[in-house]
Amino acid sequence: MTRLVAIDWGTSSLRGALLDASGKVLEERNDARGILTVPEGGFPAVFDKLFGDWMRLEGARCLISGMAGSKQGWVEAPYCACPAGRVEVGRKIIDIDAVAGARIAIVPGLSDEHAGVPDVMRGEEVQIFGAMELTGLSEGVFVLPGTHNKWASVKKGRVAGFRTYMTGEFYALLSQHSILARTLDASAPLDEAAFLEGVTRSENGHGLLHNAFGTRTLALFERMPKEELSSYLSGLLIGEELRTQALQASGEVILIGSSNLTERYTLALRATGVATRTLGAEATWAGLHALSGFLDSDRTPA
Amino acid sequence: MTRLVAIDWGTSSLRGALLDASGKVLEERNDARGILTVPEGGFPAVFDKLFGDWMRLEGARCLISGMAGSKQGWVEAPYCACPAGRVEVGRKIIDIDAVAGARIAIVPGLSDEHAGVPDVMRGEEVQIFGAMELTGLSEGVFVLPGTHNKWASVKKGRVAGFRTYMTGEFYALLSQHSILARTLDASAPLDEAAFLEGVTRSENGHGLLHNAFGTRTLALFERMPKEELSSYLSGLLIGEELRTQALQASGEVILIGSSNLTERYTLALRATGVATRTLGAEATWAGLHALSGFLDSDRTPA
Known part of the structure; x- marks a missing residue:
């Protein structure tokens, strides 16, 4: 193989690299x-x-990760259960025969289960494998902020387990569709002080359902400038996520995602004394490249 | 006064009684x-x-509570700060001169403050005063489920303090606008077992941001029938509210609201060993009637 077409095909967008x-x-x-x-x-x-x-291009092959492998996607690639590393996932890569002459395959997502309730990821597992390649780490806490954030525990080079947090989607719902949308400017740039005020507030024990309403009353009583409210709400949500996630980082937390999100997690984690290292799209490409080694090995038939 | 036109004029609807x-x-x-x-x-x-x-009608007067007294309403009736009882609120009732020959007045809402963040209610204070009249209680925990739920602590006949929980609005956002809306049937009737499963799940310490995603995965893995998912989500939310609200009920909790909501709080509270008593619209009418005694007494000028 001389060229790999690496694609992360998500729900609302996609990224590809040659x-x-x-x-x-x-x-x-x-x-x-x-x-x-x-x-x-x-x-x-x-x-x-x-x-x-x-x-x-001569010898080109394609490997796709993300929601393209879901039921609503191109071809369903059934979830691989945790604990799972590159080998377990690589063996469950599925070939797609839909395009004549083109060698295309799709990576399965991961599943986990907590007290009878399943959890899933698609695409993030590739980013985690890539981050392991790039950092040389085979143990640790890997966090992938996004619409549905993932907190994964990596042990001996495999994803031991993970949990999803709907933090990004809650932020979008509250800032666009709730009563808070009337006073909040969702396009305002990050205000670090207001963000950290929200993080601190989230630790008061009264929970998100109560604290979110404070974003409304702070505006109503003109206690916080309108342009700081979105940062405050973001801090409330990310603070709530940090407060309720159960993984203990022994060393630094590896953050993988877009800089506008990883920046916020870095701020919030640093405020609690946790160091972070950040990776972006390069983790996806490194992960798909690492998995491409399985394209010619024995795999479970689809 | 021979007739009182009692009105609870809210954001999206209103109720009146003669x-x-x-x-x-x-x-x-x-x-x-x-x-x-x-x-x-x-x-x-x-x-x-x-x-x-x-x-x-001869001698008719009108008293209005609710959002009609807010900045966005008819005439703004400034909030009365907690602790506040009938006397404090009654003295701040505002006359409206907008309709020739009609004697109309408006009840202020209540405000409270927690560590620098204000909290507000408009209309619920009247329901609480009415519930005190109807039950004879002057102490206790009064809960008013709705879009923005209120938990109020009543001491010596006055509202000592309260907190708002956006539980109703979160339910609407998640069931109508989030990824959960795709699999959940928001019009399905209450399923008590699924609701209580959600309440129990909310106590696992992983928080709403994580637990809400389970509503998606339970559907995805066909672990819960579609028609039970909305009850499960409702249980997760109300369970989260109960878990994070700080008031300790020494005796029973007084629930005031529509029966489809108070029924759920009764179930969830009973599961934790807390008894409840429920009141509906009659609390509003009793509260406005009780406050009408202040219409002819000395009041702070508007």
Whole structure:
């Protein structure tokens, strides 16, 4: 294989990269055609439009992670149960025969279970494997902020278990659809002091359902400037997440995600004395490159 | 005064009752013209349309509680700070001169403050005063479920303090606008077992941001029937509220609200060994009747 077309195909957007045999990124592409925008049966055409030129390079193969492997995606790649590392996931990679002459495969997500309630991730497992490659770590707490944040515990190079927090989606709901939306400016830049005030407030024991209302009353009584309210609410939510997540970081926490989110987690974790290291899209490419080694090995038939 | 036109004028709807001198309800009216539907300067016309016939009865007077007294309402009646009882609130009732010949007055809401963050209620204070009249209690924990739930501590006949929980609004946001909306049937009737499963789950220490996601995965893995998911989510939210509210009920908790909500709080509280007593709209009418005694007494000028 001389070229790997690495794709993280999510719900509302996708990212692709063309990698050489060593995993070096030659080119990157982003697109808004997340799986929810693709019509029934439309994946081969969208794929060809976006990545056809890369796939026609000699020896090119493609590996896709993310929601494209879900029931609502292109081809369902059943979840791999935790604990799971590169080997367990690599063996469950699924080939797609939908595009003539193109060698495309899809990575399964991970599942975990807590007292009878399942938990799932799709795409984040690849970022975690990539982060392990890039940092050399095989133990630790890996946090992936996003719409549905993941807190994963890594032991001996495998994801031992994880939990999802809907923090990003709660922020979007509250800032766009709730009574708070009337006074809050969701486009205001991060105000660190207001953010940390929210983090501190989240620790008062009265919970998010109560503390969120304070974002309304602080505006009503003009106790906080309008442009600081979104940072305060973000601090309340991320503080609540930190307060209720159960993983203990012995060393630093590895944060993987976009800088506007990892910046907030860095601030909030630092305030509690926890050091962080941050990775971005490079973790996805390193993870897909690492898993591409399984494309030619024995795999469980789909 | 031979007739009292008692009105609870809220954000999205209103309720009115015609009371005789003893406080007996002669007639009730509900309408969807909450304050957000009333155009600028439109309150006198809407009021006359809805209650003009009652106001033309001999000696009729009107007392209004709720969001009609807010900045966005008819006339702003400034908040009365806790601790506050009937006397403190009664003295701050504001007369409205907007309708010629009609004697209309408006009840202020209550404010409280916790570590620099204000809290507010408008309308619930009247329900609490009414509940005290109807039950004969002057001490206890009074809970008013709704979009923004109130937990009030009553001591010596006055509201000593209170906290707001956005539980009702969170339920609406999650069941209508979040990823959970895709699998959940918000119109399904209450399933007690699923509701109590949610209440129990909320006590696992992992918080609402994590537990809410379980509503998604239980559906995804077909572990819970679709028609039970909304009850489960409701249980998660109400359980979270009970877990984080700080008031200790020495005896029974007084619940005031619509039966579909008070039923859920009764179930959840009973599961933790707390007895409840429930009141509905009659608390509003009793409260406005009790406050009408202040209409002819000395009051702070508006």
